[in-house]
Amino acid sequence: MKIIKPEFLKSSDSLKNCPDLAVKEIALLGRSNVGKSSFINKICNRKNLAKTSNTPGKTRLMNYFLxxxxxxxxxxxxxxxxxxxxxxQEKWRKELENYLLKRENLAFVIQFIDGRHDVQKNDLMMREWLNFHGLKTYTIITKMDYVPKNQILKTVKNIEKTLNDSAIPFSTQTPIKQEIWDILEEVCD
Ligand SMILES: Nc1nc2c(ncn2[C@@H]2O[C@H](COP(=O)(O)OP(=O)(O)OP(=O)(O)O)[C@@H](O)[C@H]2O)c(=O)[nH]1
Ligand SMILES: [Mg+2]
Known part of the structure; x- marks a missing residue:
């Protein structure tokens, strides 16, 4: 897959304001600053399609990209x-849960975990909630360029063990792994 025409569609504050789409969607979920917006820019090969920031909490709305x-x-x-x-936070949590449980276009979720740290408590709580509700979820580990080469395998294994799921390492600084394209392909048919 090579992305040719990525476009920002709209921001939505709630399920009812999400766009009417003829295609399926993938939701990116993870702690503030984990690198969700950077992931979009990387796969689209654009610098500023999705707004990134060193200040956590930059994305306060659901931003749609076609x-x-x-x-x-x-x-x-x-x-x-x-x-x-x-x-x-409470208001947003309700909106988020409403979106994840009721959005018909949603194909699956990608949960992002920061490769520099262990899985955090809120990551785990989020995953348990997703599993409980039967939401299909993939795991991507971000910022792997910060992880020393000899720690990469250990980092991935640790996260996989904690989440009981396979996880794909990712970095904005290195080429995108084929497994990531494979996941994205899944939503195209
Ligand atoms: N070195 C390195 N920096 C990264 C990587 N991914 C993201 N960053 C940096 O981490 C910071 C946060 O990235 P964002 O993409 O804005 O994070 P986010 O998950 O969208 O954050 P919120 O919108 O607050 O939820 C930015 O300064 C990015 O440049 C990575 O793979 N490697
Ligand atoms: Mg963001």
């Missing part, structure tokens, strides 16, 4: 951003 008119990617707000008020 990829070659074949599928959509939804960049979801990162969880675990402490500076957002408790009340706002």
């Amino acid at each position: 990829i070659d008119e074949k599928f959509a990617i939804v960049d979801l707000p990162g969880y675990g951003y402490a500076k957002v008020s408790q009340q706002e």
Whole structure:
């Protein structure tokens, strides 16, 4: 797969404001700052299609990207951003759950885990929730360029063990692995 025409479609604050689409969509889920927006830019080979930032909590809306008119990617707000008020976090959690449980276009979720750290408690809680509701989920480990070469295998194995799922390493600094394209292909038919 080679992405030729990626386009930003719209931002949505809730399920009811999500676009009417004729294609399926993939939702990107992970803690703030894990690299979800950077992932979109990398696979689309664009610098600023999705807004990235060193300041966590940049993405507060669900951002829709239409990829070659074949599928959509939804960049979801990162969880675990402490500076957002408790009340706002709770409101967003409800919107997110509503979206994940009811969005008909949703094919599967990709959960992003930061390769520099162990799986965090909120990552695990999120995964348990996804599993409980039977949502199909893939795992991608980000920022692998920070992980020393001799630690890569251990890092991947640790995360796989904690989540009880296979995980694909990823970095904005190195070529994209075929397994990632394989996942994206799945949503095209
Ligand atoms: N070195 C390196 N930096 C990365 C990688 N992925 C993301 N970053 C950096 O990490 C920071 C956060 O990346 P974002 O893509 O904005 O993270 P996000 O998950 O979209 O964050 P929110 O929108 O807050 O949920 C940015 O400064 C990125 O440049 C990576 O693979 N390697
Ligand atoms: Mg983002």
